[in-house]
Amino acid sequence: MTVDVIMPQMGESVAEGTILKWLVHEGDRVEKEQPIVEISTDKIDTEVPSPVNGIIKKILYPEGQTLRVLTVIAQIEPVEAKEAVSGIVGANGRTPTLETARKVETIKAVTETAEIEEVEKRYSPLVRRLAKEYNINLEEVKGTGEGGRVTKKDIMDYTASKPGISAPPTAEAEKKVLERETLIPVSPKRKITADRMVLSKRTAAHVTTVFEVDMTKVVRYRELNKDAMKREGIHLTYLPFITLAAARALKEHPLLNASWTDEGIVQKNYINIGIAVSLEDGLIVPVIKDTDKKDLLQLSKDIQDIAARARNKKLSLDDIQGGTFTITNYGLNGSLFGTPVILLPQVAILGVGAVVKRPVVIDDAIAIRSMMYLSLSFDHRVMDGANADAFLHKIKDILEGWEGSVYERKMSSPPTGYGGVW
Amino acid sequence: MREITYLEAIKEALDEEMARDPSVFILGEDVGVYGGAFRVTEGFYEKYGEWRILDTPLSESGFTGAAIGAALVGMRPVVEMQFADFISCAFDQLVNVAAKNHYRWGAATPIVVRAPYGGNIHGGAFHSQSIEGFFFNVPGLKIVAPSTAYDAKGLLKAAIRDNDPVIYCEHKYLYRRIKDSIPEEDYVVPIGKAKIALEGKDVSIITYGAMVHTALEAAQTLKENGVSCEIIDLRTILPLDKKSIFTTVKKTNKVVVLHEQTKTGGVGAEVSSLITEYCFDYLDGPIIRIAAQDTPVPYSAQMEEAFIPQVKDVVAAVEKLMRY
């Protein structure tokens, strides 16, 4: 009795998903939980694990196909786990003992001084990969290596001689080159982002208010502590400080931690701050749960962790759901301030600009300080400028008054050890 | 910048670290009054006195254990094995105490064990061994093997400042035979980072220690025959710099691993396995290891020459691989 693999429903409003890459072939043996296909949906690329131990009976749709959720995309013939362990199974379900034997021959032939005889066509892993990428029939390629072997150079020469073969297509579809225009097809993620941006701007009454913050104390604190934190594996940036300040400010100004609904303004009694991460194919906003309950050390670790997992495409659905407030750090790119777009159904978003040394006036004298602009876009349906400004002022106060007391910990310094306390 | 030999580089590193940090001290056989069997610590006894440059009894296990104990209470000892071959007497202390202290009970053990190793000096079986293999499989240790005077000084400083037990393999044959320009200011060569000794595009030779110079000579000959070799000097054996290894394989697609250690179960076997496991689709030929023959080190010159990998062995292997 076959088991179906379906296109999963990833996210509240998702209706479709796109198959990015099959990780198995028909006939492959798979184990329960083993990833079998990569899919792309609403703001998250993820893998679908096999529901059972078994053999892939049929793959129903090719890569690139977009389907409604709950569509059956593959079928698996279940097999008892015990049976699955019988000898070595190669990528195509065949036991590659023949291949292995040939390879052993190859190695022996090279390391011993005997001459290599003409053997039937063998292709190295590199050559096979290049042939696949360039879509070449290896039978047609003349081999100039030992015993008539096809080498990398032979492949490159072949592609140069045949004009029809071009560089392998990149992940983001080919570009059709017309005379003065280039058409770039839109990925599912891009389309979804586009729709959301427009919806947000149309729905929420966007206003942006800007504050200037003196980050000098934070800068100094970071300088003093970054080496110690590096020993713990943390690269300390300004973002954890700002996140911590925002979480504290949200506690005092809960109106910014809310949603506009037809019934009324829903204030959330938990604070989950999302941190926008920029990837090649678009933005993703992983969320730190219960941000207000974490200290600077924990926030640094969390931010570092979710950024890394976002880049490695290892975020789970839970990681990107449940946000109540968002921070976007465009200061990384050098931007001083911007007017960020609110991420519905939230009511505010904090834009963080670059930290730049500037001359400022303090007590009627000029001093050089590290300055930063914070831009808060807020939904004017839910609150007025006074609320937003009070919130932003609180963040400013926390950052400008930063002292060392938040983070107190004895780091292990050799060689006295620290007695098993990890 | 000035030019110094490999041995002078080691000496300078020790001298500068001892002057900079009072917790650094040296112990070993004949290191004090005699100045060390190879004269590495000549003059130190007069400069630092008998309690910072200690002449120990003939007990490698005893004084390595003592180094560990001193390290646990705040010192940074540098143990000198008179010849790397004698490090086996301290195997238990290194493997079961030093390597495991931090993992087991959180105590850093910042010792450095200097091991003068390598052949080509007519030393026979007990004065010519390469010993990195004995400890390669012991998690918790670090092993480094510089090939130039610049790296010798920088790596020794890094090893002394590192908080883990480091086995520092210094090649005896290179002591007085190679020189390098080194800067005046303090510098450190980071542990765990390989170096590109020569850039090339046709074949990668991954190697370390004195064999780097053998590879460079072979590369010269090969260049005249139109083969461009890239030579990776590992510098650190444990932990291996996987990133550098994979980068060069992806670049040239053909690999030769070269070391003076004996072949079976040597570092080259691990490098080779890593490459097949993680760079399989980038290989345009099998990975060839060139290493010492699987015997103890023979004494007679003709036999020793056949034992240690020579320039002609490297050239022959690369040419065969290029023809594949």
Added chain:
Amino acid sequence: MDIKREDLLQLYYYLKLTRRLEDRVTSLYHQGKILGGAWTSNGTEAVSVGYGYALEKNDIAAPYFRDMGVFLIRGISAKRIMAQYMGKKTGVTGGKEGNVHIGDLNFGVIGFPSHLADNYPVGTGAALAFKIRGEKRIAVACTGDGGTSRGDFHEGMNFAAARKLPMVFVCNNNQYAYSTPLRLQMNIKDIAERALAYGIPSKIVDGNNVVEVYKAAKEAYEVARNGGGPTFIECKTMRMHGHSEHDSAKYVPRELLEEWKKKDPILNMEKYLWENTIAKKEELDSIDLRVKKEIEEAEAFAEESPYPEPEDGMKGLYATPIEEE
């Protein structure tokens, strides 16, 4: 040497605490709540309590696996030790090590491997550091009768003697190394003779008399502290349980055990305190109660503590981790 009354009572307290903790460990081991192995110092507690209590706060101890008394005296709590036995995250080593493999430099205790007498050179090294730095601190290392056959025992003592280091070497001669009796372990009558070979003065004490061990240790520490070099203390005692708690020790003649049972170190101390009217029975009883409570709390703490995560096993290999890009 006059010993203060409080100190005598403390010695008694630690004897009882050690005994009770290890008795509980034995029981839990037989119930399968402690896995792997359990090695106790039953019958020889006076050795570790004696030499442990004589140490100053800044001294360093390099004990071996029958030195539970030393861990407790130096300040490693019964809670942490119990949790360690149960493999919990709150144990002394966070689950990385089991049973008696304890070390914590915050309390001046050097962790040891299972290889006997490796701690002799390591302890010597600590003493070497003190001498180099001119500090008035000493180090002490202890091993069993079996440990004195290993090379490191000799290399450590030789080095300490040659350099006249502030070191004291203790031997817990409990007459059996696993199943090997003394007569198969060595050809000499007293292990103390070995120290003479290195020019180290030695002392033989009754290992079941905690006051005698304490006094000998205190004297030896003063000699070391004042630059007099190392001393060797042989404590003659008897191992009352098997080598470990899964060893029934049938190879030990019953009469030998019966004879030594009468000289139990705790009984000895009780007698000493009564006969010299140093303590009343109520005081000793209240100490007993205190010990019981402490160990009960330790057991409860250990039971409630969480296990470490499997991933924790990958952590802590290096003190200076190499950054991987």
